[in-house]
Amino acid sequence: MISNTYPQTFLELPLSRDAGAAPLQRQLHARLQAAILGGKLPAGTCLPGSRALATTLGIARNTVTAVYEQLAVEGYVLAQRQGTQVAPQWHGDTAAPAPPCVLAQRMQQFAPLRTALSYRPAALRPGEPALSQFPLAAWRRALDLAYRDGSAAAALAYGEPAGEPALRAAISRYLAVARGVSCRAEQIIITEGAQEALTLCVRLLTNPGDTAWVEDPGYRGAKAAMQAGDLSMLPMRVDGHGLSATPEDWREYPPRLVYITPAHQYPLGAVLPVPRRLQLIEAARAHGAWLIEDDYDSEFRHAGEPVAAMQGLAGDGPVLYVGTFSKTMFPALRLGFLVLPPALLAAAQAPLVAMLRGGHRHEQLAMAHFIDSGQYARHLGRMRRLYRARQQALREALARQFDVPHTVEGGHCGMHLTVRLPPAFPDHVIAAAAQAYGMAVSPLSGFSLAPREEDNGLVIGYGNTAPELYGSLLGRLAMLARQASKV
Amino acid sequence: MISNTYPQTFLELPLSRDAGAAPLQRQLHARLQAAILGGKLPAGTCLPGSRALATTLGIARNTVTAVYEQLAVEGYVLAQRQGTQVAPQWHGDTAAPAPPCVLAQRMQQFAPLRTALSYRPAALRPGEPALSQFPLAAWRRALDLAYRDGSAAAALAYGEPAGEPALRAAISRYLAVARGVSCRAEQIIITEGAQEALTLCVRLLTNPGDTAWVEDPGYRGAKAAMQAGDLSMLPMRVDGHGLSATPEDWREYPPRLVYITPAHQYPLGAVLPVPRRLQLIEAARAHGAWLIEDDYDSEFRHAGEPVAAMQGLAGDGPVLYVGTFSKTMFPALRLGFLVLPPALLAAAQAPLVAMLRGGHRHEQLAMAHFIDSGQYARHLGRMRRLYRARQQALREALARQFDVPHTVEGGHCGMHLTVRLPPAFPDHVIAAAAQAYGMAVSPLSGFSLAPREEDNGLVIGYGNTAPELYGSLLGRLAMLARQASKV
Numbered sequence: 001m002i003s004n005t006y007p008q009t010f011l012e013l014p015l016s017r018d019a020g021a022a023p024l025q026r027q028l029h030a031r032l033q034a035a036i037l038g039g040k041l042p043a044g045t046c047l048p049g050s051r052a053l054a055t056t057l058g059i060a061r062n063t064v065t066a067v068y069e070q071l072a073v074e075g076y077v078l079a080q081r082q083g084t085q086v087a088p089q090w091h092g093d094t095a096a097p098a099p100p101c102v103l104a105q106r107m108q109q110f111a112p113l114r115t116a117l118s119y120r121p122a123a124l125r126p127g128e129p130a131l132s133q134f135p136l137a138a139w140r141r142a143l144d145l146a147y148r149d150g151s152a153a154a155a156l157a158y159g160e161p162a163g164e165p166a167l168r169a170a171i172s173r174y175l176a177v178a179r180g181v182s183c184r185a186e187q188i189i190i191t192e193g194a195q196e197a198l199t200l201c202v203r204l205l206t207n208p209g210d211t212a213w214v215e216d217p218g219y220r221g222a223k224a225a226m227q228a229g230d231l232s233m234l235p236m237r238v239d240g241h242g243l244s245a246t247p248e249d250w251r252e253y254p255p256r257l258v259y260i261t262p263a264h265q266y267p268l269g270a271v272l273p274v275p276r277r278l279q280l281i282e283a284a285r286a287h288g289a290w291l292i293e294d295d296y297d298s299e300f301r302h303a304g305e306p307v308a309a310m311q312g313l314a315g316d317g318p319v320l321y322v323g324t325f326s327k328t329m330f331p332a333l334r335l336g337f338l339v340l341p342p343a344l345l346a347a348a349q350a351p352l353v354a355m356l357r358g359g360h361r362h363e364q365l366a367m368a369h370f371i372d373s374g375q376y377a378r379h380l381g382r383m384r385r386l387y388r389a390r391q392q393a394l395r396e397a398l399a400r401q402f403d404v405p406h407t408v409e410g411g412h413c414g415m416h417l418t419v420r421l422p423p424a425f426p427d428h429v430i431a432a433a434a435q436a437y438g439m440a441v442s443p444l445s446g447f448s449l450a451p452r453e454e455d456n457g458l459v460i461g462y463g464n465t466a467p468e469l470y471g472s473l474l475g476r477l478a479m480l481a482r483q484a485s486k487v
Numbered sequence: 488m489i490s491n492t493y494p495q496t497f498l499e500l501p502l503s504r505d506a507g508a509a510p511l512q513r514q515l516h517a518r519l520q521a522a523i524l525g526g527k528l529p530a531g532t533c534l535p536g537s538r539a540l541a542t543t544l545g546i547a548r549n550t551v552t553a554v555y556e557q558l559a560v561e562g563y564v565l566a567q568r569q570g571t572q573v574a575p576q577w578h579g580d581t582a583a584p585a586p587p588c589v590l591a592q593r594m595q596q597f598a599p600l601r602t603a604l605s606y607r608p609a610a611l612r613p614g615e616p617a618l619s620q621f622p623l624a625a626w627r628r629a630l631d632l633a634y635r636d637g638s639a640a641a642a643l644a645y646g647e648p649a650g651e652p653a654l655r656a657a658i659s660r661y662l663a664v665a666r667g668v669s670c671r672a673e674q675i676i677i678t679e680g681a682q683e684a685l686t687l688c689v690r691l692l693t694n695p696g697d698t699a700w701v702e703d704p705g706y707r708g709a710k711a712a713m714q715a716g717d718l719s720m721l722p723m724r725v726d727g728h729g730l731s732a733t734p735e736d737w738r739e740y741p742p743r744l745v746y747i748t749p750a751h752q753y754p755l756g757a758v759l760p761v762p763r764r765l766q767l768i769e770a771a772r773a774h775g776a777w778l779i780e781d782d783y784d785s786e787f788r789h790a791g792e793p794v795a796a797m798q799g800l801a802g803d804g805p806v807l808y809v810g811t812f813s814k815t816m817f818p819a820l821r822l823g824f825l826v827l828p829p830a831l832l833a834a835a836q837a838p839l840v841a842m843l844r845g846g847h848r849h850e851q852l853a854m855a856h857f858i859d860s861g862q863y864a865r866h867l868g869r870m871r872r873l874y875r876a877r878q879q880a881l882r883e884a885l886a887r888q889f890d891v892p893h894t895v896e897g898g899h900c901g902m903h904l905t906v907r908l909p910p911a912f913p914d915h916v917i918a919a920a921a922q923a924y925g926m927a928v929s930p931l932s933g934f935s936l937a938p939r940e941e942d943n944g945l946v947i948g949y950g951n952t953a954p955e956l957y958g959s960l961l962g963r964l965a966m967l968a969r970q971a972s973k974v
Contacts, residue, residue, distance in 0.1 A: 102831060102834055103691055103834050103835065104690065104691060104692055104693050104694050105694050107690065107835075110840075110841045119646050121641060128644060131644055132640055134640065134643055136634070136639065136640060136643075140634055147623070147627055153618055153619055153621065153623060155819060156618040156621055156623075156817035156818070157608065157618055157818055157819060157951075158606060158615065158819065159606050160606040161606070192679055192844075195842075195844055203591065204590055204591060204594055205590065205591055206591050207591050207592050207717075220841075224842055227841070228838075228841075228842060230695055230717075330644070331643065331644055331645040331844070331846065332642060332643050332645065332646060332846045332847060332849070333643075334844065334847055344589060344590075347589055347590050348590065348594075350597040351590065351594040351597045351715075354715075355682075355715060357680055357818070358606065358819070359679070359680065359818065359819045360819060360821055360847070361819040
């Protein structure tokens with residue numbers, strides 16, 4: 001059984017049966033106690049039923065009930081009529097109070113926030129492009145054109161739910177040339193960034209409780225969309241060549257959706273090799289699964305030949321392609337798209353009309369003009385050179401100033417590098433401390449549903465930060481890492 | 488039991504037990520047969536379990552199984568291991584082919600489309616404002632200001648997930664004065680129109696299978712959001728004073744969400760009187776339910792004093808207020824908002840950060856400027872006078888040119904009138920025929936989950952259509968109505 005509440009997936013990792021290991025009961029008790037004290041299981045969380053957890057772990061049910069009873073005696077949990085629930089904890093060393101149980105169950109699984117609902121500019125933020133280099137004047141001219149057009153007043157109305165035909169056509173031409181994606185304009189649905197595209201995949205294709213495979217470590221936005229859709233997420237380990245799935249995985253945990261970042265695994269940076277791509281497509285066909293290909297930043301390739309999109313390999317196959325202009329243009333544009341396979345097109349019409357409203361038509365018309373006039377391609381070329389230089393500078397600064405044991409992952413593509421750290425340097429602590437110095441590096445362990453020792457490190461974005469700052473920022477990060485290792 | 492698939496709610500209407508009525512078995516058979524032939528139950532739909540349906544209808548289970556067996560023999564349904572499923576129908580007189588079963592179950596419940604995924608401008612479309620009168624030049628100046636601001640480049644980045652603080656503050660001030668809504672800026676979440684606000688309510692507050700009350704007839708967008716969230720919708724009849732719920736309703740079908748349009752019931756136009764508002768608030772408090780107040784067009788009040796929002800009556804109570812700029816500004820702006828009650832604010836932070844991305848920051852800053860500079864209030868005043876005149880003209884044209892028996896509903900507010908027709912004039916047929924003449928009037932029966940004889944009529948928008956056209960358009964509509972009555 002797989003939990004549909006992703007922060008609880010760690011509960012289902014196998015217990016150690018090594019000769020020297022502690023008794024199973026003590027291992028399980030320690031795991032739950034640590035999770036409750038550490039805030040991983042906030043107050044009000046319902047623990048899995050003892051029978052289900054025993055089956056998952058392959059241990060006796062008695063062992064689970066004994067652990068639950070012990071935790072109840074210790075005050076960590078409450079034995080309720082409906083099941084065992086985590087009790088309110090009063091030691092108060094976790095940052096946020098547990099939310100009251102007014103929310104939907106799935107909503108209570110989002111990790112409590114350590115910060116308010118606010119946004120502060122910060123250096124080294126992964127996924128944020130070089131906004132100071134964005135050709136704002138050219139973009140405003142494209143917008144002006146859309147607003148001066150004879151049909152500008154007509155474009156104030158509701159538009160096609162799938163977005164402006166001119167933009168869909170421009171994207172389909174661009175994708176064919178730049179990404180090897182094979183599609184007609186009618187297959188393209190314009191969305192509010194990649195996030196709405198992922199939400200649409202979940203809504204269109206899954207029922208509550210369906211299984212979805214996610215890369216582990218992997219993109220959190222995809223997990224949020226699946227969480228909001230009541231899916232059971234199965235973390236699939238990522239190696240140096242991306243997601244790896246065996247025939248046994250397909251047999252034992254057949255997924256309805258598989259989320260992948262084949263061009264540039266997020267955040268580790270692997271490229272999924274063609275044989276693995278073909279295997280995934282074939283297995284998905286055989287099992288009636290759908291592959292979601294998130295191609296979020298492959299435009300910025302820094303080494304070797306471009307890798308074409310998986311979608312182009314699949315023909316009318318089971319691939320839904322997700323793209324975004326958040327990285328190539330700017331995040332606040334909130335413009336992304338979903339390429340539906342032809343097989344889904346007819347069936348999806350009625351749900352899409354019911355759920356989508358079109359809109360932002362002048363922005364979409366401006367974007368179409370930006371692409372068709374060649375300005376988009378020129379902007380991408382400039383940014384590719386800029387990011388390549390920034391990545392090189394960041395690598396050098398890591399080698400010179402980040403004098404903490406580390407290895408660098410990925411880097412053939414995109415706007416970030418991932419640095420692995422030994423477990424003695426806890427990534428959450430370093431990232432939290434770095435905030436105070438205006439840095440928004442992300443802890444690698446936060447990208448994992450079931451973090452292992454090796455999932456410790458920092459995801460460092462170089463897109464939005466000028467190279468002159470790298471030396472001092474990385475020197476500061478190294479200092480914070482050394483401080484964190486001493487606590 | 489209530490079905491969670493709203494087009495199936497008609498299955499659960501009581502059978503007639505009058506002395507002269509057909510036997511129950513024959514009534515049920517006729518109902519199912521008509522629904523399958525008419526496309527209400529498309530191929531692949533799973534019928535309710537015989538036990539559940541028997542309980543709902545208060546009839547013997549044998550009766551239901553006998554009907555299912557008969558339908559199977561006749562080829563209407565397939566008796567599958569998982570249950571009884573509607574078989575593919577080949578007579579082909581319904582417009583759209585049944586979608587293959589690749590979609591999520593809930594997605595197959597959206598009525599099949601008779602038109603493609605496209606949008607054509609049309610007269611008399613409900614909900615579309617007078618776009619030719621929109622002050623486009625003033626709006627472009629406000630946008631220019633936002634783009635010329637010193638922080639224009641910074642506003643290209645991801646912003647606060649809940650939206651620009653300046654706009655949230657401007658809306659909170661506006662709502663206090665214009666709508667009697669009592670809230671701080673922090674309670675306001677900027678959304679992609681009202682539709683995303685409704686989706687957020689469903690996601691934040693409900694689990695799959697929860698019960699939601701919807702006005703019947705009522706707004707389809709709210710039902711789409713609930714359908715996508717796997718809710719069980721209970722249609723609540725609307726009388727001349729809006730939604731009417733008895734203590735028995737609250738006891739027997741306690742809802743988790745109640746969707747209401749108290750200022751201007753959509754589409755019938757009633758105002759929910761204060762005693763009913765207070766009763767709803769009190770009952771919702773007692774039953775742990777949440778009220779969603781959709782205040783979509785109350786700015787355009789044409790008669791009497793403005794009616795303040797329900798939210799202001801509830802204090803920290805169980806009301807989530809939904810507003811939109813789609814009617815007051817323009818639909819393609821896709822700008823709406825949700826006012827969360829203070830009790831939800833802390834708990835909702837983490838889910839909102841996980842699901843929302845902010846964005847469209849220049850547009851939001853422009854909107855804030857438009858409100859704060861007084862241009863928004865002036866625009867509303869102009870539009871109010873315009874719509875008042877258009878409504879008067881439409882009433883006169885109805886009286887003069889629409890020479891078919893009818894009664895006019897509502898009209899104290901907004902941009903539409905609803906005209907009831909005798910059952911001999913089938914509204915779907917008239918509305919479909921009107922499309923060919925460039926009119927987008929909506930059939931009243933389409934707003935109902937369980938349409939009754941009286942739910943037959945036309946929802947006519949006057950916002951987007953100049954009064955000089957009303958005479959000829961309504962003459963044409965009357966002709967189409969007479970033709971439809973003869974088929």
